[in-house]
Amino acid sequence: MAVDIDITKQLEDLSALYEITRKLASSQDLSDCLEQAMKLLAEMKEMENGTVTIVNPLTGKLEIEVAHGLTAEGRKRGKYKIGEGITGRVVSTGEPIIVPHIAEEPLFLNRTRARGNISEQKRSFLCVPIKDGRNVIGALSIDRIYEDGLGEQAHVDLQYLTVLSSIIAQTVVRIQKVNKETQELYTENQKLKRELSEKNKINDIVGNSSRMQDVYEMIHRVVDSSATVLLRGESGTGKTLVAKALHYNGKRKDKPFIVVNCSALPETLLESELFGHEKGAFTGASDRKIGRFEQAQGGTLFLDEIGDISNSVQVKLLNVVQERTFQRLGSTEQISCDVRLVAATNRDLEAAVAEKNFREDLYYRLNVFPVYMPPLRERRTDILLIAEFFLEKYARENNKKIVRISTSAIDMMVQYHWPGNVRELQNCIERAVLICDGDTIKGIHLPPSLQISESSKKDNPYSLSVAVENFEKELIIEGLKRNNGNQTRTAKDLDTSLRIINYKIHQYNIDPKNYKL
Structure with a gap:
């Protein structure tokens, strides 16, 4: 049992x-x-x-x-x-x-x-x-x-x-x-996504903001297409760079890239510039001229400031966009063209159509794939990135060893509204490089318009207390940068106590995590 x-x-x-x-x-x-x-x-x-x-x-x-x-x-x-x-x-x-x-x-x-x-x-x-x-x-x-x-x-x-x-x-x-293994796969996947994101970035276009990521996505969607692209946005936002990106990253990259600034030419010259003319077509036409559409055969024609062309040129341009054929001035011969058309404007085309200043049919022909370029004030996280890009460029061109931008100068640039967008920032950094004699771009090297913007935000820009606060804040931030965000080492570096550093960090709303490498 x-x-x-x-x-x-x-x-x-x-x-x-x-x-x-x-x-x-x-x-x-x-x-x-x-x-x-x-x-x-x-x-x-x-x-x-x-x-x-x-x-x-x-x-x-x-x-x-x-x-x-x-x-x-x-x-x-x-x-x-x-x-x-x-x-x-x-x-x-x-x-x-x-x-x-x-x-x-x-x-x-x-x-x-x-x-x-x-x-x-x-x-x-x-x-x-x-x-x-x-x-x-x-x-x-x-x-x-x-x-x-x-x-x-x-x-x-x-x-x-x-x-x-x-x-x-x-x-x-x-x-x-x-x-x-799952974590490693996830990490690898994230790495590949980051690498893909880097690949998706277009050469010469600087920016990692969400607004620019949207632009990169749009570019990659249409880059190998023959669809007409209409670039919208304020002056200086980088529409020309996007037009170049569409050409040099696409299947037409080995063919010509031709640029026409429509606002820089009067009506008669613009028509001749676009379509060409025969000898004797008008007074002064001593030779046959090949137009930009013929020059761009197989490649890309970029029509900048398309919103400024006259009504008569709009009519002829509409025919080219629709039929992909045109005639030289003074000729009856129909010429076929295989051209990728990219247009750009900073004008409100919808308002121009409503006011009968721009043909509605041409507008819809051009607006096949619109890409909106955000102004710099809507992508402030890119300001420092762009500024450092131009700093390296102009420091190298002028044989200067300028390696960084001070915190006060960064604050001024981030707070400024940049009506001229990236072009204005580019000119601002070039000027600062030429003026700067040290290794750091400071607030005094920036144009007066930025310094006025900074001082206007304070009730009394000339008060001693405001100046001392700004100086203290910059010293602490520079110390945190040198010490990888470590507050104890920063306090020692600045010859003060950790308690005071902590108090000042809280007072000036500084986040030490932002300065960790």
Whole structure:
């Protein structure tokens, strides 16, 4: 009879081990599968408070991964140093431990407080190491009440938990490996996205703002198309650069890129410039002239300031856009052209159409794929990037060793409204480089318009207190830059106390994180 009971118990143990192994093997979520395993231990083996504690590789501390029946608050409290308490000692030595009565064991910390008043309980505690090869990566522990004392059953249970711990170790390593590979794939994916974003950036166009990312996206969508592109935006926003990008990044890059500034030529000359003329077509036409449409054959024709062309030129341009054919002045011959047309304007074409100053049919022919270039005041995060680009360019051209822009100068540039957009910023930096004799562009090197803008924001720009505040703020920011945002080193660098630096940082609303490399 005793043999039958023994065999039955062994079968029950094997059944429980099978179910636990199945749960551990079928899940990709470590906490979930361990939680289910601890639940099965409680239900099938009467092993309560099953807990898996894993070494956190970042902190080096033991942290509870799962604990059956334990609250989230209890799990947070369940942190141990290696060597601390029973669990810490098991991880430190790599040897299992049985505590016959946890109420009588001084090393039992009960930090999770899951067992209530342990002094009133006759509860045993079994803890075994979880090993990956020779490395101890955690511990498995359970509570068990032995009515007749520990006896042989406690050692059988310890062996059972040791077998289970090896299965848990395999599960932990497997899932951690999968998680690591998943994280590496995610990191690689993010890296590829960043690289793709860098590839999507167009040469000579500087800007990482969300508004410019939209522009890059639009460019890449239409770059290999033959569709007519209409570039909209204020003067100086970089429409010419986008037109060049559309040509030199597309399939027509080996063909001509021809630019016509429509506002720079009178009506008669513009028509001749676009379509060409025959000898004797008008007074002074001593030779045949090849027009820009013919010159751009197979390539791109960029019509800048398209909103300024006269009505008669609009009519002829409409025919070219529709039929892709035209006639030279003084000729009846129809010439076919294969030209990618890019137009640009800073005018409100919709208003011009409403006022009958621009043909509606031509407007719709040109407005196939509009791209809006945002003004610089709507992409302020790009101001410093663009300024540094031009600083490097003009410092190199003028053989000057100017390496940076001061914080005060940056503040002035960011606060300015830039009516002339990128072109105005370019001229501003070129002027500053020519004036600057040191290695840093400062506020005094910027044009008076920017300095007026800065001073107008203060009630009394000439007050001593305002000047001192600005000087202090710039000193602190420069110190944070030198010390990678570290406030303690900045305080030492500026020969003051950390308390004062912290106070000033709060007073001037400075975020040290912005100056970490």
